[in-house]
Amino acid sequence: MQPRHSFDAVDLPHRLLTWYDRHARILPWRARPGEPADPYRVWLSEIMLQQTTVVAVAPYYQEFLRRWPTVQALAASDLDAVLHAWQGLGYYARARNLHRCAQVVTQDYGGRFPSDEAELCRLPGVGAYTAAAIAAIAFGRRATVVDGNVERVIARLFAVTTPLPAAKAELRRLAESLTPGDRSGDYAQAIMDLGATVCVPRKPKCLLCPWAEACAARAAGTAEALPAKAPKAKKPTRHGVAFWAVNEAGAVLLRRRPETGLLGGMIEVPSTDWRSAPWTVEEATALAPVPASWVPLAGRVRHAFTHFNLELTLLAGRVAEAEDDGAGLWCPIDRLSEHALPTVMKKIARHALGKS
Incomplete structure (x- = not known):
């Protein structure tokens, strides 16, 4: 379905940009009118904003800039320091890729981000959306930026009723048909702002929308029902046993997870x-990281990941000696906060300290 009336791929972007010039959000990473965009700041904000809200990201972004004001400074930093500063943003693979990308840009590109979408996509952690955002916002390239906000705006504008995720290709094609050649960065930010502040999921503010007269879903009275989404499959539950090992000095055993996979490279409770x-105690103790008399702790630790729910039981044990036997690192309990522990590991520590 096409937008109503005679609005076209020239008029709609013009209307949106006129609205944006008046109502653009003031964000810490957004260049002021007349100021050139800093590719490092654009990239940093876009990585942080993946699957996270603007409100949550703002203080992290400002702290990262204070500690690492340039891509070279971030590249030279210690990964554990980056992971520690990332705590609370979740999805730690983004932090690892952030650090690795900074190193690649510094070593292979002389500290300058490439401006081409295809070249940007070769960088660690940079996918199609992020590459388009950097190309458009930082370099003014004509690039179509499609995130959840943009999908919602386009689905309503064209009354696309195909459920997500099946509708993604169609929504991208329609979004691309509207992307202007001029002011591409402003347009990308404008359509994201429109979705974030006006064309919101519930009770869209259609009276404030510069595209209201052209919106097919508004005319049909179906705006709030779009975009349609396929029913979510029930998340499976996985089970594990965590080992809370404490030595004679009162230090707890931690270790680093493998670099690849979920929580890759993070510090964990083994x-x-x-x-x-579910695991039996006998099965679990056969895989214990160090010898000890293991005692089950009452209760469970529960944590929800994107694709599954996790239930952990805990075994606590006292370890006679603290020599470096390759099992991991021994951390005084009052210094646990110095390590970049993922949320699920913090839950384990809180549970163990409350029960042991």
Whole structure:
């Protein structure tokens, strides 16, 4: 379905940009009118904003800029320092890729981000959306930026009833048909602002929308129902056993997870694999990281990941000696906060300290 009336791919962007010039959000990473955009700041904000809200990101962004004001400074930093500063933003693979990308840009590109979408997509952690955002906002390239806000705006403007995620290709094609060649960065930010502040998921503010007269879903009275979404599959539950090992000095055993996979490279409380079937105590103790008399702690630790729910039981044990046996690192309990522990590991520590 096409937008109503005679609005076209020239008039609609013009209307949106006129609205944006009056109502653009003031954001810490957004260049002021007349100021050139800093590719480093654009990239940093876009990585942080993935699956996270503007309100949550703002203080992290400002702290990162204070500690690492340039891509070269971030590249030279210690990964653990970056992971520690990232705590609270979740999805730690983004932090690892952020650090690695800074190193690649510094070493292979002389500290300058490439401006081409295809070249940007070769950088660690930079996908199609982020590449388009950097190309458009930082370099003024004609690039179509499609995030959840943009999908919602386009689905309503064209009354696309195909459920997500099946509708993604169609929504991208329609969004691309409207992307102007001039002021591409402003347009990308404008359509994201429109989705974030006006064309919101519930009770869209259609009277304030510069595209209201052209919106097919508004005319049909279906705006709030779009974009349609396929029913979510029930998330499976995985089970594991965590080992809370404390030595004679009162230090707890931690170790680093493998670099690849979920929570890759993060510091953890040792545990079994996470599997679909619950573990018996006998199965778990056979895989304990150090010898100890293991005692089950009452209760469970529960944590929700994107694609599954996790249930952990805990075994606590006292370890006679604290020598470096390769099992991991021994951390005084009052210094746990110095390590970049993922949220699920913090839950384990709180549970163990409350029960042991």
